Amino acid sequence: MSEWVPTTCMRCAVGCGHLHQSPDLGVGIDVARGDVSHPVNRGLACSRGIEESQDPDGDWLTKPMVRRDGELVRTTWDVALNTALEALRDAHESDPDAVGILGSGQQTNEAAYLLGKLARGGFGTRYYDANTTLCMASAVTAYYQAFGSDAPPCSYDDISGADRHVVWGANPAVAHPVMFRWIKQDADEDGTELIAVDPVRSETAENSDHHVSLAPGKDLALARAVLARLVETDRIDEAFIEQATDGFDELLASLPDAETARREAEVSEADLELLAEALEEDALIYWGMGINQHVQGTETARGLIDLCLATGNLTPGSGPFSLTGQANSMGTRVCSSKGTWPGHRPFGDPNERQFVADEWGVPVDRLPDDTGPGPVEMLDAVDDDLDVIWAVATNPVVGMPQADLATERLEDAFVIAQDAFHTETTELADVVLPAATWGESEGTAINMERTVSRVRAATEAPSSVRTDLDIVATIGNRLFPELIETPRPEPAAVFEEFAALTEGTPADCSGISYERLEDDLAVRWPAPTEDSAGGYRYYEAADPGATDGSTDGAVTDGGTASPSWEFPTATGNAQFSTGRQGDLPEPTDEEYPLTLTTAREEDGYNTGIRSRPVDDPGRVVARIHPETVEAHGDLVTENTVTVASRRASATVEIDRDEGVPEGMVWLPIHHPATNRLTLPDCDPQSDEPHFKQCAVRFEQPQN
Incomplete structure (x- = not known):
């Protein structure tokens, strides 16, 4: 039997440690299981992470391909790379912004860092996205505005210390099963409660103590209603507000009264009070795409x-x-140079730009002046600026809103698709580069609580498949040898370069190395030294021994120092906001009287390409309340109906589900049919698309 190889599961962002074992003969992962020694999960693992590591159902790419006379044909790596290089070189020589690059959260840190270095320091293009704009950009922007830095202040360590768990616009029971197990275990303790806030009775809501169902897309109204209730009943922490925040008076001036906001959110008085009472306790508020993917x-x-x-x-x-x-x-x-330079160095700061240019050995005027648009605007630029789009481990044909239009844009460009699996995007590509997947690649990853851990290869990739890092480095070395000096860099050397760039930044990883990860398995940033690791951010605990003049916090009358907070903002304080609920971009009307919402299903990560065939994905299943189905019974044929928006339509199989509110249609976001219906409208601050609500109607099923 082969040896067990410790690695990190790349199925979701929990970052569980796995042990993988390869077969005695051939390639692939024979057995996968949780790693009891890993500090993140201590041996826990979900079935999907295990199954998709051992035996993914996707259609593997095994040979490079190029398009000849309208058809994709297999070819050699030399031919495929030369074809891609010629297109990239010609586009770049005409205009740096003629090249667009789409990365992915499926890459290792090393591959993502090098791709960003090539995009910004080689091509110098504005048209680059690391894929987070489709899912996390709103949270990122909010963290920066509130705290001056990205990423949660809390971590998994805080789950067991909370009295209330409020899961708002997220479904971790499906999306993050291991993490949800920790939340549920803590909520089962006496005196601790779990509250789910979601229009739909999701799997998380089914396992919660309370479910607050609100009007679709009206989450900000509900958040303001809860805050107004707390203010009106004198249940705010005035001492903390005075000590550690700015902007509360401005917020109060813009705050609606609780009753008005409650009615707009369409929640009961009892549910409003439930949430207000939860915030009086030690509460963790978790949120996901139901919040982020909104205008x-x-x-x-x-x-x-x-x-x-x-x-x-x-x-x-x-x-x-x-x-x-x-x-x-x-x-x-942290590492891809999309919204910030590595380590969260501010993108627009001229000193930081010069520092990065010097470290990369390129003229500073080669770096783009701004971070560039998100993926929606990037594809809109195909007719004007973009000639070539290089998609790495991402599937924009399915993952973009108003997918039919996105597909048309891609068909007008020269597309290089780099992936481990056959996807709808590789189907229309001009060049296909087969890449290794997890279990075949070396590197690191960072989970949602800022913990860095190793990704290791337990098996060799097939001889005709290369790692993302090697493909990016080969292209970069051929086009910009002064920037990327070798076509086959060692992952440890790339990580060392990235980590050095983060020294002294809010996301300092300079104290982390492959050698340290060999011993510690996982380390949370910021970690500026070899023996440091990140804890709760911005917070300094009270020092009982502090006296007047102590730097550890303010001194109370009793002589005991109080906790203190410091944020990387202009004033050193956290910032309140004044946003109020606005109109939805496409409300229902007489012509389109139903609301479509989208969410994850169990096998739907990464457009489902690891768990479904591309050629026959099956009919999409819509969850619809039985009363809604009955009200449109004349349009239903053999348990199917066509769901039509102003952009496209899809015939669906009906799953009658009383957990979906009347008047709503629930579709899985990463089925190829779903995003043909969704809106391309984006949040003006984060560029994140509004996937979660649009107006639809039922029509007779199409053949």
Whole structure:
């Protein structure tokens, strides 16, 4: 038998440690299981992470391909790379912004860092996204605005210390099963409760003590109603607000009264009071795509942060905890040079730009002047600026809103698709580069609580498949040898380069190395030294021995220092916000009287390409309340109906589900049919698309 290889599961962003074992003959992962020695999960593992590591159902890519006379044909690596290089070189010579690059949270830190270095320091293009704009950009923007830095202040360590777990616009029972097990276990203790806030009675809501169902897309109204109730009943933490925040008076001036906001959110008085009482306790507020993927995603995420600030819930066992989707989405936020330079160095700061240019050995004027648009605007630029799009471990044909239009844009560009599996995007690509997946690659990843851990290869990739890191390095070395000096870099050397760039930053990883990870298995940033690791951010615990003049905190009358907080903002304080609920971009009307919402299903991560065939994904299943089905019974044929929006339509199989509110249609977001219906409208602050609500109607099923 082969040896067990410790690694990190790349199925979701929890970051569980796995042990993988390869077969005695051939390639692949024969057995996978949780790693009891890993500090993140201590041996726990979900069935999907195990199954998709051992035996993914996707259609593997095994040979490079190029398009000849309209057809994709197999070819050699030399031919495929030369074809891609010629297209990239010609586009770049015409204009740096003629090249667009789409990365992914499925890459290792090393591959993501090198891709960002190539995009920004080689091509110098504005048109680059690490894929987080589709899922986490609103949370990222909210954290920066509120705290001056990205990422949650809290971690998994705080779950066991909370008295109330408020899961808002997220379904971790499906998306993050191991983490949800920790939450549920703690909520089962006496005196601790779990509250789910979601229009739909999700799997998380089914396992909660309370379910607060609100009007679709009205989360900011509810957040403001809760805060107004706390203010009106004198249940805010005035001492914390005075000591550690700015902007509370401005927030009060813009705050609606609780009753008006409650009615707009369409929740009961009892549910409003339930949430207000929860915030009086040590509370963790978790949120996900139900908040982020909204035209007011940033303002709503800030509304949840405001609830924590107003009640002093910014200490261990409490706080605002955004739940990350893809396995290394946090890593791309730290290392990929999308919204910031590595380590969260401000993108627009001229000193930081010069520092990065000097470290990379390129002229500073090669770096783009701004972070560039998100993926929706990137594809809109195909007709004007973009000639070539290079998609790495991502499937924009399915993952983009208004997917038919996105597909048309991609068909007008020269597309290079780099992936481990056959996808709808590889189907229309001009060049296909087969990449190794997890279990075949070396590197690191960063989970949603900022913990860095190793990704290791337990098996060799097939001879005709290369790792993402090697593909990116080969292209970069051929086009910009002064920037990327070798086509086959060692992952440890790339990580060392990235970590050095983060020294002294809020996301300092300079104290982390492959050698340290060999011993410790996982280390949370910031880790500026070889023996340090991140804890609860922005917070300094009270020092009982402090006296007047202590730097550890203010001194009370009793002589005991109080906790203190410090944030990397202009004033050193956290910032309140003043956003108010606005109109939905496409409300229902007489012509389109139903609301479509989208969410994850168990096998739907990463557009489902590891768990479904591309050629026959099956009919999409819609969850619909029985009364809604009955009201449109004349349009239903053999338990199917066509769901039509103003952009496209899809015939669905009906799953009658009383957990879905009347007048709503629930579809899995990563089925190929779903995003043909959704809106391309984006949050103006984060560029994140509004996937969660649009107006639809039923029609007779199409053949």
